[in-house]
Amino acid sequence: MDMTAQLPLSEFVVRKRLWDRHMQLGEIGAIGNGGVNRQALTAKDNQARRQVIDWAVALGAQPKVDGIGNIFLRFPGNDENAPAVMTGSHLDTQPTGGKFDGISGVLAGLEGWRCWRHWPLQDAS
Secondary structure: OOHHHHOOHHHHOOHHHHHHHHHHHHHOOEOOOOOEOOOOOOHHHHHHHHHHHHHHHHOOOEEEEOOOOOEEEEOOOOOOOOOOOOOOOOOOOOOOEOOOOOHHHHHHHHHHHHHHHHOOOOOOO
């Protein structure tokens, strides 16, 4: 039996990639004190959105963006009628927000999806 099949899904998280993505998004709109100013619907918010969409598309996502900049990423499974699994947050920040304001929920969802795709025990759907 494949020993990786006995590992929990969390063992497939690549912590360095997750950290590096936090740092990369944290540079978009960075301000001098370690915070971020990436307000909704600004050029910096759009830049962050494009980056997340690029990462998601590389994992097989089908992205949609609504009129106020919310990203919806659909990761198709084998059964289109199966219930969806959703996660997320926001990419914009308050004017003096922290580096992780919002992005952790988005990036955790992407990393979770990547892990799920590579987990030996995933369901057929």
